[in-house]
Amino acid sequence: MDYIRGLHNCTGFTPGSPTGFRAARDKNFSRVESLRLTNIYVALERNVVTRQRPGTHDLRASMSILASARCVEYLDRVMEVDHYENFPVASILLPKRLRAPVGVIYHVARTADDIADEGVFDPAERHARLADFRAGLDAVAAGQPAPVHPMLFEKLAGTVSQYGLPLGPFYDLVSAFDQDIDTTRYADWPALMDYCRRSANPVGRLMLHLFHASTPENLADSDAICTALQLINFWQDVGIDWKKSRIYMPLCDLERFGVTERHIDEQICDDAWRALMRHEVDHARAMIVGGAPLAVRMPGRFGLELCSVVHGGLRILEKIEQADYDVFRKRPVLKGPDWVVIGMRSLAMRLRGRVGVQLRSVES
Template sequence: MNFAPSTVADAYRQCTALARSHYENFPVASRLLPRSLRDPVAAIYAFARHADDLADEGDLCADERMAALQAFRRKLRLAAEGRPPTEEPVFIALADTIERHALPPELLGALLDAFIQDVHKRRYADFGEVMDYCRRSANPVGRLLLHLAGQATPENLSHSDAVCSALQLINFCQDLHEDYALRGRLYLPLDELQRFGVAPEDIGARRNSPGLRHLMQHQYERADRLLRAGAPLGRALSGRMGLEVRAIIVGGARILHRLREQSDDVFTRPRLNVADRLAILRGAFFPSRGN
């Protein structure tokens, strides 16, 4: 890739600024990460953030969003070939990351597939369809982190998929009304809504019915099982990467705890307080057998 070091460094700075400007319940390129990985993680985050915005933000119609995302895919292909667009800092940083760390470009392509799916798919018939979406929308992120760290063993990848799918399910839970009201999307399985006697319109109306509360408790329990299934990843990784992963896992558990606490109001997005953040740090530095 023929860019001056100062150009590449500036591209990474812009990616890092973007990552830090967005509130996230889960750490993004945090200082727990090894310094050598913070720039690559910020580049991946910036790529995903931009693609997500193309799928969700602004007033574009569906056809315009699809065209923009397909153009984004072409830029990704150029970045993977070491020929990123010269006026696109995100892709300059991403191209450098792909080259330096031998990242599989197909994982980044899978993320784009999920964003493209968001443009045209609004409902999920069953949990299998939801998990297929998680396989492309969330799991590639954990796999990319493991490739960056040189820890992409089959066992680590399997645990990472469980953690990332759990975190995606947690996001669906905490964004339940926003996804429905603003984007017309519902990520809860339709067969489970029927089983618990919940209509999609109940979510649009913010109707905290007993059936919906039981349905959401079912979602929380399933996400918790997945998170626990992937928790060994935090113990398998050493050093700062292990700290980061344990912080992410404990962060997800704390959000689940807050969601369960507000069982009478399933629509309010929880925000972590100081006590929660201290618990995340404690869990990262002094993990129990379950973390």
Template sequence: MVRRHYENFPVASRLVPPQKRDALAAIYAFARSADDFADEPGEDHRLEALAQWRHRLRQCYEDEFAGRDRSHEGHLSSPDAVFIALGHAVAQFRLSQFNFENLLQAFESDVRVKRHPDFASLLDYCACSANPVGRLVLELFDHRDPELFALSDFICTGLQLTNFWQDVAIDLERGRVYLPLEDLVRFNISVADVEALKESARARVRLPLDDRWRQLMAFEVSRAREFLERGRVLAEKVTPDLRLQLRLTYLGGVTILDKIEEARYDVFRDRPQLGRLDSLRLFLKAWRASLGGRDQFFN
């Protein structure tokens, strides 16, 4: 989840002011490491690693790491370096503990839960796996208004859903299916059908995507797009130093959804992703909107 988000929106991350960028890097390192634990072999080992990560997180809020020397942090490659940097970020920007706790809860869910019975279950997962990241970014820029948190949740859930539909094949490799089972039933598709589509793409065998799959994915893409649209106005309600990054993040998510549609929902042969030209085009669009104001962004 964390790797995918950074891959889709690297330009937005680089636009964060330097002081806040260090804190964002600490948040990313914390979540990236925990995400890696959730993908390691052995369920008990993964859960124990996440439990240790939670213990270290709580030490950050007990000031154990806040006063330590940061000169040996390097590239946040060791656990101590991660939590020393995170402790400073927590103290400097008053980052809420429950957002980090919710992220860990999502990673634990990745270990235990491989299927989601319905869309409500998937949204509950997004509330822990995606929404805390947006809320932490808002806190980093000293935005703590509940209205902004709610708008951020729409954006982050939309982005998480976009990642799921973009990475159906990758998640299958890890034994995970984020497509709600009730939706598969609704469109008369089984998990075995989805696995067959993935295997045919790997073997370069032409197994045609039928209307059932395209209708299912059109339905899921429209859901993700609706969440992004509901949160779109967030960029107009934050301070200017965050506005460009949020516009880029929104545009990145919408562009991935556009690419899925352009591929006629075949996410197995060529994974939809942003290229360099896409990133440049989106940056110019977001930058022009910053010069032209709200109306230009919404047109």
């Protein structure tokens, strides 16, 4: 699942204490930078958490995407999925009562993704195994024992029953994984957005349902953030995806800007490529900024966490621009100084109640 793996690239930090974040696996994050960033979050928590109105602590459960996208330390210990270290999480921000259901959601998504993308199976076998997995979801819906992965689906059935989760998002994930086996190009934006709707958005939607916060406004903003993060990962990993024979940029955009697959194969970064990348970066930036109101209206550490995710994604886009759009030779990664910038911008976002980013017009 490119969305799950890509979140770490945009927001790859993990909480090291209740009062601050440490860089995840970044050897360049100095002790001074770590202390500076921790102080930023301490100051923010004092301004945000202590000023909540009586009873608003219950709204921590209304956070969306980050409850699912930020708990890998906890989940890796529980499920021993050590090769999924790129799934960033913040178990410290999850209420203890919700860690088990989040773990089940994560395990279901990872298992289905492995069927589609791991191992040495041929496409026909992957499709067949995903069909079996879909039959497991059917069994959960019917209240029957699953024919495959019986323990996993038994846990899912209990979680769905206890928390009233819809099964639709799980079917969407399986559908997207199934599509990823054969589909390596997207003709236009509607086709790519339909893929993102099923591959990126379900996790955020499930978390909103889990936290009883699935209002239309929250769902729309969560979808925007989830899809934008996936797009950012696509733009960041053009070269990596090419090695898998995949291009996620809409082909209509390549044609519009005079870019061919030869540009990617030979890593040509000319004016045409830069114009294409500028357009794609602007599109993703507008989308994630469009979903940012979810972060500013959510109180406490969950709101702070989502502000950081938004600015983590925006920082990756900045670094693509700083590299003059040459993602082949200068694939953007976040280092120590970037986290200080993200922390300061998250603080400003929380205090001002807006993301504070100027957008260029995006021509369709």
